[in-house]
Amino acid sequence: MNDKLYKVLLFIVALIMPIVCGGVVYALVTDAYDAFEHFGFFRFLTSSEWSYTEGAEQYGALPFITGTLMTTLLALVFCIPFSLPVALFVGEYFRDSRIAAVLSTVVDLLAGIPSIIYGLWGFYTLRPIIMALNISPQGSGILTASLVLAIMIIPYASSLSAEFIKMVPNDLKEGAYSLGATRLEVVRNVVFPVAGSGIFSSYVLAIGRALGETMTVTMLIGNTNDMPNSITATGNSMASIIANQFGEADGLRLSSLIAIGLILFLITAIINMVGKIMIKRARIA
């Protein structure tokens, strides 16, 4: 009897999560409906106009989709040269050594820092440096946001990559060594090909994290609603435009913001799903 009760309880609790998730999707879709109906789904996605003029309101998501993609991809580019060496250091070269344990703990610590702290650091430290280097006159912009985002996603990419690098069978590596391969050749020809899809999936998950980052980006991206025309330009990401404007928005504008939220939700869900599938495949292989 007790066991049965427990089972039922477990079932109910487990059921709540999908219901909550479904509820979120339902609420997003119903509230975003107005915007899609008014502007048309594809026009909403491809219009770069974001104009509040009363009576002639025009809301399009393209500048923000672009802003999100630019910050995320740049962050990824900046993150790889740091996260990959850290993963190799921890997972291969100094595997199971004390220094590797210290390094991986420190890097993992980065993941625990609240995003507002990254934002403050970016605002008060990085921004003046960008201005002093004359990279951009106003300091804030897509580049600044990407640099800080890159630091934020390093732990996500490196710790999972290290796990996959550790999982490469010793037999394979020893085989390569016995053929006279150097360490670098082993890494290049054995470790990377074997752990490749796992490493790739860890970056996919890191992207998922960068896509939705709000606070840091809002503080650093400059918050303008035009299409960014260079990487140093100011812009807005999907998350930051919502954070900036939901407080005052109503009617069509609120619906448009929620529509952007829905699109962001879908993109993040797809990216995460791809990452999960790839991890599964990598583990089986």
Added chain:
Amino acid sequence: MKKILLSMMTLVVAMVIASCGGSSKNEGREAQELSGAGATFPLPFYNVVFEKFSEVNGDVVAYGGIGSGGGVRNLRDKIVDFAGSDAFLSDKEMCEMAEVVHVPTCMGAVVLAYNLEGVENLRLSGEVIAQIFAGDITMWNDERLVALNPGVTLPAEMIMPVFRSDGSGTTFVFTDYLTKVSKMWAEKYGRGKSVDFAVGQAAKGNPGVAGVIKQTKNAIGYVGSEYAFAQKIAYASIKNKQGEFVKPTAESISVAASGDMPADTRCSITNSDAEGAYPISTFTWMVIYKEQNYSGRSKEQAIATLDLLKYVLSDEAQVLTTEVHYAPLPAKAKELSMNNLKSVTYDGEVIGE
């Protein structure tokens, strides 16, 4: 252990006494919890006033600084006792909801804060401000700026305009002024809580804009006066209708309201005719429903809401305005508001008397 118990006991006793002391002053009714939301512009003033009100009356007021638009939306959804707004409700907004009463609570100004090394007293005119924010004037040593600032060396640097990324009453007041003084601005941008600025960068909230200006060389932006005063950022003198260059002070802001005022107090006082007036001055309002029985509110809560508004209008509260860098209401605004509050009802019964 005994000591701790004893001190806890005294604490409880003290609290009981304190709460009794509070409720005794509001004519026997129970202390209420009031909630409001809206403008961040008067937030520093409200923080002080609401605390004083709690001390005097026992009622507790929670105010969320979520922006004027958000506050009005909350009032429309009937989930707050009052909304704070820097922009009075438009006729269209008034039509969409039950009848409301506007009560101006204090006056403030929008200042042009800037970050220019070695320039202590920048002088600007409305037309020039409009041209800066429209991207027509891009350099600090532009001849139009030099002409306004004889004897001041302005650097040959790019101007970095900063504006609000979120919808805001401050933006409304600022663009309301620009719309009045610049034909170009009126045609291209107009006034609103959110405006499509052509150049510059944006930051969230008054503190955000103030922070960016402070951190960015050659920046200029508009912020609520108290934020510029509190953060000690330099701000410009603005040329008013009389041709004088005026700094925002409690006096120059109050003077701006010396003109006529409609009975419902909904009026813009930017670009005032008065001599010595700071041209980007504004009232900030609290807005309540005329019929106070909604969303299951009790009559006591309605009366507490009125008590709060009357307290804010009282001399006792108004003297606090200058302490936190606002300006007190002119007598006329207080008189009109007291009159308007008299018409407030609960279930049709007049409770404002």
